Amino acid sequence: MSVRIINEENKVTAILSGEIDHHIAGNLRRDIDFAIHENQPSELILDFADVGFMDSSGIGLVMGRYKLMQEIGGTVTIKNPQNHIKKVMRLSGIDKLTSICNV
Numbered sequence: 001m002s003v004r005i006i007n008e009e010n011k012v013t014a015i016l017s018g019e020i021d022h023h024i025a026g027n028l029r030r031d032i033d034f035a036i037h038e039n040q041p042s043e044l045i046l047d048f049a050d051v052g053f054m055d056s057s058g059i060g061l062v063m064g065r066y067k068l069m070q071e072i073g074g075t076v077t078i079k080n081p082q083n084h085i086k087k088v089m090r091l092s093g094i095d096k097l098t099s100i101c102n103v
Helices: 022-039 056-071 083-092
Strands: 002-008 011-020 043-054 075-079 099-101
Touching: 002 022, 011 022, 011 056, 022 043, 022 056, 043 056, 043 083, 056 075, 056 083, 083 099
Parallel strands: 011 043, 043 075, 075 099
Antiparallel strands: 002 011
């Protein structure tokens, strides 16, 4: 699992790839949170296009970043989740807090 962070004006994009489980989620949180603290973006985009598996740690990852972005007045957008991951996100209610889109 890896994350590539792209910083743009008022936007941070985290491009995730691989599998998200409890062994990996901590490192992802650290890297994404660092980018948020450094850049204070108005939008965080989490790109799930290359994520093949996600357990509840992935839900926790999204929820924690949502709370962090709320603290600074920003939003979270989830892009390109595979259908099985989108289903898990909807079942957890994340779609009520963030926008989920395929681009």
